Amino acid sequence: EAGVTQSPTHLIKTRGQQATLRCSPISGHTSVYWYQQALGLGLQFLLWYDEGEERNRGNFPPRFSGRQFPNYSSELNVNALELEDSALYLCASSLGQYSGNTIYFGEGSWLTVV
Amino acid sequence: ELKVEQNPLFLSMQEGKNYTIYCNYSTTSDRLYWYRQDPGKSLESLFVLLSNGAVKQEGRLMASLDTKARLSTLHITAAVHDLSATYFCAVDGNFGNEKLTFGTGTRLTIIP
Numbered sequence: 001e002a003g004v005t006q007s008p009t010h011l012i013k014t015r016g017q018q019a020t021l022r023c024s025p026i027s028g029h030t031s032v033y034w035y036q037q038a039l040g041l042g043l044q045f046l047l048w049y050d051e052g053e054e055r056n057r058g059n060f061p062p063r064f065s066g067r068q069f070p071n072y073s074s075e076l077n078v079n080a081l082e083l084e085d086s087a088l089y090l091c092a093s094s095l096g097q098y099s100g101n102t103i104y105f106g107e108g109s110w111l112t113v114v
Numbered sequence: 115e116l117k118v119e120q121n122p123l124f125l126s127m128q129e130g131k132n133y134t135i136y137c138n139y140s141t142t143s144d145r146l147y148w149y150r151q152d153p154g155k156s157l158e159s160l161f162v163l164l165s166n167g168a169v170k171q172e173g174r175l176m177a178s179l180d181t182k183a184r185l186s187t188l189h190i191t192a193a194v195h196d197l198s199a200t201y202f203c204a205v206d207g208n209f210g211n212e213k214l215t216f217g218t219g220t221r222l223t224i225i226p
Contacts, residue, residue, distance in 0.1 A: 042217075043202065102159050103159070107155070
């Protein structure tokens with residue numbers, strides 16, 4: 001069974017550009033989460049989607065946005081890129097909310113802003 | 115705001131020794147997760163602890179949860195080199211919130 005898959009693996013953008021990261025959850029999982037792992041800042045919660053709706057959002061500016069598609073895959077968009085957006089972006093999925101199920105992480109997308 | 119603290123941040127230990135990583139959190143929670151991360155890699159799920167007194171073991175790793183003390187421990191028995199990694203605990207502070215707050219991580223190095 002395929003795990004959580006993310007693309008691209010690596011992405012280099014210049015300041016001010018937009019980045020789009022994609023995530024496919026494990027088959028049957030309806031919840032998708034996005035986390036940012038920046039050097040020195042640890043893992044920070046970005047967004048949670050379930051059944052196509054944004055359910056919760058971390059303390060990030062509005063230029064971080066995303067969506068979940070009917071097939072439960074998800075996209076994270078970062079507009080007006082800043083140097084400090086350089087980080088590993090991790091997508092995760094689980095069977096759904098309120099379940100206490102294991103949350104499985106993908107391999108991540110490395111975003112470098114120059 | 116939920117805060118999750120891990121200690122130690124760095125740990126070097128000899129093969130064959132035992133040690134414990136501690137995870138303290140600041141508000142009531144009934145779900146705690148332990149993950150392992152190898153350099154440049156993603157997070158691998160180790161344990162999900164869902165109730166007070168929960169204990170789970172896998173190989174040389176054992177995790178426990180004390181919700182009254184807001185404390186989880188990850189105990190390593192007779193460490194071997196391939197346990198070298200960074201270990202994170204994560205807490206879901208509000209039922210239904212589905213937002214994991216991660217600890218700072220413990221970077222474990224096993225020395226032959």
